[in-house]
Amino acid sequence: xxxxxxxxxxxxxxxxxxxxxxxxxxxxxxxxxxxxxxxxxxxxxxxxxxxxxxxxxxxxxxxxxxxxxxxxxxxxxxxxxxxxxxxxxxxxxxxxxxxxxxxxxxxxxxxxx
Amino acid sequence: xxxxxxxxxxxxxxxxxxxxxxxxxxxxxxxxxxxxxxxxxxxxxxxxxxxxxxxxxxxxxxxxxxxxxxxxxxxxxxxxxxxxxxxxxxxxxxxxxxxxxxxxxxxxxxxxxx
Numbered sequence: 001x002x003x004x005x006x007x008x009x010x011x012x013x014x015x016x017x018x019x020x021x022x023x024x025x026x027x028x029x030x031x032x033x034x035x036x037x038x039x040x041x042x043x044x045x046x047x048x049x050x051x052x053x054x055x056x057x058x059x060x061x062x063x064x065x066x067x068x069x070x071x072x073x074x075x076x077x078x079x080x081x082x083x084x085x086x087x088x089x090x091x092x093x094x095x096x097x098x099x100x101x102x103x104x105x106x107x108x109x110x111x112x113x
Numbered sequence: 114x115x116x117x118x119x120x121x122x123x124x125x126x127x128x129x130x131x132x133x134x135x136x137x138x139x140x141x142x143x144x145x146x147x148x149x150x151x152x153x154x155x156x157x158x159x160x161x162x163x164x165x166x167x168x169x170x171x172x173x174x175x176x177x178x179x180x181x182x183x184x185x186x187x188x189x190x191x192x193x194x195x196x197x198x199x200x201x202x203x204x205x206x207x208x209x210x211x212x213x214x215x216x217x218x219x220x221x222x223x224x225x226x227x
Contacts, residue, residue: 041201043218086155103155
């Protein structure tokens with residue numbers, strides 16, 4: 001199946017800072033989603049972005065499918081942005097089969113006031 | 114309000130017991146999924162169902178069973194055959210296929226085996 005690597009694994013920032021989270025994946029994808037998991041465990045879908053760029057308020061995401069990576073940008077961080085950010089691609093892999101969403105281990109973000 | 118509900122929020126089980134986790138959605142989604150999350154890890158797919166009365170094994174189906182008798186409901190049974198069932202269980206749904214559509218998640222059930 002698809003291999004997913006997220007970086008950095010942990011990130012501590014002051015309120016107001018900007019950050020870039022990276023997701024590398026090993027195979028072609030036709031689906032990629034970014035999720036935020038809050039401290040209570042709820043997963044919130046941020047972006048469905050198999051390719052291109054999208055923006056939603058202070059957050060934006062870019063996926064370059066040909067180079068097999070996706071980036072999540074968070075600007076002007078707030079304490080409520082704290083939590084774990086997961087990248088989850090899905091698609092056809094080089095072994096000849098298809099795969100569902102494969103989650104990376106996530107980036108644990110802490111925003112300090 | 115449209116959404117996905119899971120119950121119970123917390124569940125304690127004695128070794129050797131089967132337990133069933135509930136997942137209901139009123140989003141009119143065709144596809145539903147069950148994931149398991151262990152501490153510090155991402156989610157792993159247990160089972161998924163793309164239509165009523167049909168379901169497929171995911172990456173870690175051993176020791177689990179599911180049913181899909183209604184479009185709105187996709188219960189997961191954790192059997193005594195699951196060797197390490199303590200985990201956070203998340204249910205999700207999507208309007209389309211496993212590969213191409215946005216998945217929406219419920220609040221999860223934390224299962225602890227005593």
